[in-house]
Each structure stands twice: as C-alpha cells, then as structure tokens.
Amino acid sequence: MNPIQLFDAESSTYTYILAAANGEAAIIDPVDRHCERDLAHLRRLGLRLAYALETHAHADHVTSSGRLRELTGARACAPSGCGIAPAEVQLEDGDVVRFGGEEVRVLHTPGHTAGSVSFLWRTNLFTGDTLLIDGCGRTDFQGGSAGDLYDSVRDKLFALPDETRVWPGHDYRGQSVSTIGWEKRNNARLAGRSRDDFIALMAALDLPQPKMIDVALPANRRLGLVHTV
Amino acid sequence: MNPIQLFDAESSTYTYILAAANGEAAIIDPVDRHCERDLAHLRRLGLRLAYALETHAHADHVTSSGRLRELTGARACAPSGCGIAPAEVQLEDGDVVRFGGEEVRVLHTPGHTAGSVSFLWRTNLFTGDTLLIDGCGRTDFQGGSAGDLYDSVRDKLFALPDETRVWPGHDYRGQSVSTIGWEKRNNARLAGRSRDDFIALMAALDLPQPKMIDVALPANRRLGLVHTV
Ligand SMILES: [Fe+2]
Numbered sequence: 001m002n003p004i005q006l007f008d009a010e011s012s013t014y015t016y017i018l019a020a021a022n023g024e025a026a027i028i029d030p031v032d033r034h035c036e037r038d039l040a041h042l043r044r045l046g047l048r049l050a051y052a053l054e055t056h057a058h059a060d061h062v063t064s065s066g067r068l069r070e071l072t073g074a075r076a077c078a079p080s081g082c083g084i085a086p087a088e089v090q091l092e093d094g095d096v097v098r099f100g101g102e103e104v105r106v107l108h109t110p111g112h113t114a115g116s117v118s119f120l121w122r123t124n125l126f127t128g129d130t131l132l133i134d135g136c137g138r139t140d141f142q143g144g145s146a147g148d149l150y151d152s153v154r155d156k157l158f159a160l161p162d163e164t165r166v167w168p169g170h171d172y173r174g175q176s177v178s179t180i181g182w183e184k185r186n187n188a189r190l191a192g193r194s195r196d197d198f199i200a201l202m203a204a205l206d207l208p209q210p211k212m213i214d215v216a217l218p219a220n221r222r223l224g225l226v227h228t229v
Numbered sequence: 230m231n232p233i234q235l236f237d238a239e240s241s242t243y244t245y246i247l248a249a250a251n252g253e254a255a256i257i258d259p260v261d262r263h264c265e266r267d268l269a270h271l272r273r274l275g276l277r278l279a280y281a282l283e284t285h286a287h288a289d290h291v292t293s294s295g296r297l298r299e300l301t302g303a304r305a306c307a308p309s310g311c312g313i314a315p316a317e318v319q320l321e322d323g324d325v326v327r328f329g330g331e332e333v334r335v336l337h338t339p340g341h342t343a344g345s346v347s348f349l350w351r352t353n354l355f356t357g358d359t360l361l362i363d364g365c366g367r368t369d370f371q372g373g374s375a376g377d378l379y380d381s382v383r384d385k386l387f388a389l390p391d392e393t394r395v396w397p398g399h400d401y402r403g404q405s406v407s408t409i410g411w412e413k414r415n416n417a418r419l420a421g422r423s424r425d426d427f428i429a430l431m432a433a434l435d436l437p438q439p440k441m442i443d444v445a446l447p448a449n450r451r452l453g454l455v456h457t458v
C-alpha cells in the first residue's frame with residue numbers, strides 16, 4: 001500500500017497522496033505551484049480530500065494547504081509547535097488522523113525544526129525533513145537542534161520495524177523511497193555515529209541561509225494564504 | 230497497492246517497481262542512465278529482481294534491462310512483436326508473468342508500435358506509450374497505426390473497470406497517474422471520438438522524427454547491451 005508520490009523539481013520537494021478504499025484521501029506537504037496538478041490527481045482518481053497535513057513550516061517552498069482547504073473543504077493539520085495558526089487541527093505527538101478507515105499517526109520528531117513531525121500510515125513513514133534518504137535535514141534554524149534530531153531519529157524512527165518504508169520530504173539525488181532498516185545501517189550521517197559526533201558533524205556544515213526563507217516561512221505560517229493575516 | 234514510480238527527467242519516462250510480499254520484484258521500462266538509482270531502490274527495499282519487463286522497443290531512451298539482468302540475475306521479458314531478440318521471455322497476449330505470488334498479465338495493445346503491450350498488475354495498468362494521461366503515444370513509426378491504437382484502447386484498455394489505475398510510460402506535464410474511468414470520459418484524443426476522427430487527428434500531427442531513434446531503437450533491440458550483437 002504505497003502512497004502516490006509527486007515531485008516539485010524546483011525545491012526537490014515530495015508531496016504524497018494517501019487514498020482510502022472509500023475514496024477519502026489525505027495529502028502531505030503539498031506545494032503551492034502544484035495545486036492544480038494535485039487537484040487533477042484527486043479528480044482523476046475519484047478522491048475526496050479529507051485532510052491536508054504539514055510536517056513542518058517549510059523554508060524552501062510555500063504550501064498549498066490553505067488553498068486546497070478552500071477548494072476542497074479538506075481540513076488543514078499542522079504540528080502544534082510550528083506556529084501555523086490557521087490550521088484547524090493542531091497536531092500533538094501521538095495524535096491519530098482518521099479518514100475512510102485509514103489511520104495516520106503523528107510522531108513529534110523535533111530537530112530539523114522544533115515543531116517537526118513525522119507521519120506513520122500503515123507501514124509507511126513520512127519523515128518530512130527529519131530523516132532523508134542517506135541523509136537528514138539541516139538543524140540550524142527554526143529551533144532546529146542536532147541533538148534533538150539525533151534523539152528523534154534514534155528513539156522514534158529507528159525504533160520502527162526495519163521494513164517500514166521511508167518517504168522523505170525532499171531528495172536531491174533522484175531517490176524516492178528507503179526503509180528504516182537500510183537507513184539504520186547505512187545512513188551516511190546517522191548510522192553508527194554517536195550523538196556527540198553527529199552534533200559536531202552538523203555544526204561543521206556551515207550552510208548558507210535558505211534563499212526563500214524570508215518569504216516561505218511567513219507564508220507557510222498562514223498555510224500559504226497571502227490574504228490571511 | 231501502488232507501484233513505486235520513478236522518473237527520468239531527460240526523456241520524461243516513467244519506470245515502475247512492483248514488489249511482492251516475499252521480496253521478489255519486477256521492474257517495467259527501466260532507463261539506462263538510472264541503472265544505479267534503480268539498483269539502490271531494490272537494495273534499500275530488500276527486493277530481489279525477478280523480471281525486467283519492456284512495454285515496447287523505445288525510440289527516445291535506452292533500456293537498462295540487459296544490464297539489470299547481468300547484475301541481478303533477473304529475467305528479461307519483451308513483447309514478441311518488438312524484435313528484442315536477447316529477451317529470454319518473449320511475451321504474447323494473455324501471458325502471465327508470476328513472481329512472489331503476484332501476477333502481471335500481458336495485453337497486446339498495438340498502435341504506438343506494432344508490438345506494444347500493456348501490463349495489468351492487480352488493479353494497476355501500465356500502458357507504456359499506448360494510453361497516456363489525457364493523451365496517447367504517436368503512431369507514425371515502428372509499425373505504428375492510429376486505427377490499431379484506437380482498437381487497442383477501446384477493446385482492451387477501456388474494457389477494464391473504471392477504477393483501474395493508469396500508470397503511463399511517459400508524462401510531459403508533471404502528471405503521474407490516472408484511471409480508466411477518467412480517460413474513457415475525458416482523454417483529449419480518445420474520449421468520445423470516432424475511429425475515423427482519431428485516425429485523421431493522428432495523421433494531422435505531423436511530428437518530427439524522434440531525435441534518439443537511430444541510436445535508441447537498435448540499442449533497445451539488444452536490451453541496451455552495446456556488446457551484444
Ligand atoms: Fe524543511
């Protein structure tokens with residue numbers, strides 16, 4: 001039971017559609033410029049959007065969750081720790097989002113940002129920018145913390161069964177999906193590394209400020225709706 | 230039960246990985262330059278490649294089926310009417326490819342090329358270049374025929390249940406998946422059009438020769454293996 005995986009080539013962002021047997025659906029991390037594409041998929045597949053879910057307040061692209069809510073009647077869900085006030089569902093660790101007999105479990109996985117969450121649907125894990133394929137998100141802004149990310153991954157994500165499929169929020173090398181077992185044993189940043197080593201590694205990255213952060217972050221805190229204050 | 234869908238941005242080609250519960254897998258229309266990417270997916274997901282399947286002899290990219298066979302021991306399957314001699318399994322209409330309890334049914338759907346097939350796996354249809362999302366493949370070379378394509382789509386593909394998911398061989402507009410029901414009612418080239426109208430429409434397209442055909446076609450008839458005569 002894989003999700004439908006959609007890609008934004010500009011920001012290398014993955015969006016996911018999860019479909020229930022009764023035609024209800026959820027979308028994870030939709031991107032503003034692909035709103036029409038995503039609606040076309042829902043239409044062609046005969047799906048009714050029940051929920052739009054955010055893994056965190058993104059710094060590199062703008063969400064379409066607000067717009068999708070306006071156009072479909074879906075409910076917008078965002079992690080409570082991300083300052084996304086217009087989302088009517090403020091997600092807490094352990095919450096379960098239900099649609100059409102499906103369950104999406106919320107795991108609070110701080111580190112990339114303080115509020116970041118991952119979503120578990122059946123045997124599929126949507127990691128946002130917490131755990132990437134053979135990598136992980138940066139931890140140097142929005143309350144990010146390398147120590148927190150290390151703990152989130154070790155205690156919550158690597159605790160899941162090895163065969164759990166990992167669907168990341170981004171990939172910059174053309175990869176689409178991984179597994180917890182593979183990442184636990186092979187992830188270049190996290191596998192077999194101590195917490196202190198990982199913190200030192202992340203501190204040494206010295207990355208430039210994301211180009212879009214000054215625009216994207218305030219926009220995403222309004223669910224991408226420019227006219228909402 | 231969706232496939233894993235992978236994309237080649239250069240030729241806008243989709244490759245699909247189908248996974249069985251026991252870890253056996255099949256790949257449809259793999260692309261030469263993504264051989265490593267595709268192997269990485271198999272590795273990360275713990276899959277053993279049983280079959281590499283071709284929908285037809287492509288004119289716009291080179292397959293990696295031969296190379297994947299060498300590296301994984303998979304068996305190469307190609308439509309009998311495509312002149313792909315090194316494929317040990319020559320597929321005929323109605324054949325069923327079996328791996329790990331899964332069944333892939335072969336539908337001979339001539340029109341884009343004389344030998345083109347589609348594959349049906351559970352409720353997923355892999356249409357190669359026969360039926361595209363809101364379009365269809367061209368019919369002006371390799372024994373292509375607009376009349377044949379029309380008959381293939383009407384008699385074999387549109388005869389499938391409306392909810393059958395359509396996974397195309399290409400998409401040039403960022404779309405990933407459709408359904409038989411939607412294409413039957415909305416496909417810009419095929420929905421509600423008579424056979425004669427469709428033939429006239431395809432004849433009027435007047436498309437340029439595919440840039441890569443002189444390289445790709447002979448290479449694909451050798452499963453992408455340059456050293457195989
Ligand atoms: Fe992010």
Ligand SMILES: [Fe+2]
Nearest residue numbers: 287288358366
């Ligand atoms: Fe083709």
